[in-house]
Amino acid sequence: MAWTLPLAVATPTSQPFWDGLEKGEVRLQQCQDCHQWVFYPRTHCPRCLSEALQWNCVDGRGSLHSFTLARVPTAPHFADQVPQILAIVELDEGVHLTSTLREVDPAQVSIGMRLRPCIEPNAEGLPLLRFVPDDPCSTQ
Ligand SMILES: [Zn+2]
Structure with a gap:
């Protein structure tokens, strides 16, 4: 379905x-x-x-405030996205927002790790704000 x-x-x-x-x-x-x-x-x-x-x-950079690893889909819509790293990100401005992490091995996720935004459209074309590790050597 x-x-x-x-x-x-x-x-x-x-x-x-x-x-x-x-x-x-x-x-x-x-x-x-x-x-x-x-x-x-x-x-x-x-x-x-x-x-x-x-x-x-x-600039959207911040730190990982909290997270959980969903190994079972949180809804049928996300069945193809497990494991899903659900995150609360604290932006450098001090606000918190809920998102998901990409491009990181779940075993490497740790509270306080630096993150940068990754804006990309979902299957319906809606741009979503997700986060990836902020590698200080990255040129992005
Ligand atoms: Zn005010």
């Missing part, structure tokens, strides 16, 4: 994030009053409640 992947649905608040991924950019909101970085996309700052949030491009 062919499964249709569950797709994220952009809202007016999150649209700039998805537009950024389409262009190969990682965009985060930043509060113009207290300078707090904000993720997930919101209409106001969670620290000071200001509505003066601005979208800025960041």
Whole structure:
């Protein structure tokens, strides 16, 4: 049976994030009053409640905050993607986001490892923000 992947649905608040991924950019909101970085996309700052949030491009690098290794598919859609490394990434701006890791042996995954973004379309063409090890010798 062919499964249709569950797709994220952009809202007016999150649209700039998805537009950024389409262009190969990682965009985060930043509060113009207290300078707090904000993720997930919101209409106001969670620290000071200001509505003066601005979208800025960041390089998307960060560290592995937590992870789990799914050896059994978490849903039928992901049956061909096991083992799947589900990760919580802490970007250098301090925000956390949930993603998956690529191009790494599960045995080599460790908390705190440096990561860089890897934006690629899924089977339906939706750009997804995933992460790969940030090799300091890499030219990317
Ligand atoms: Zn604020």
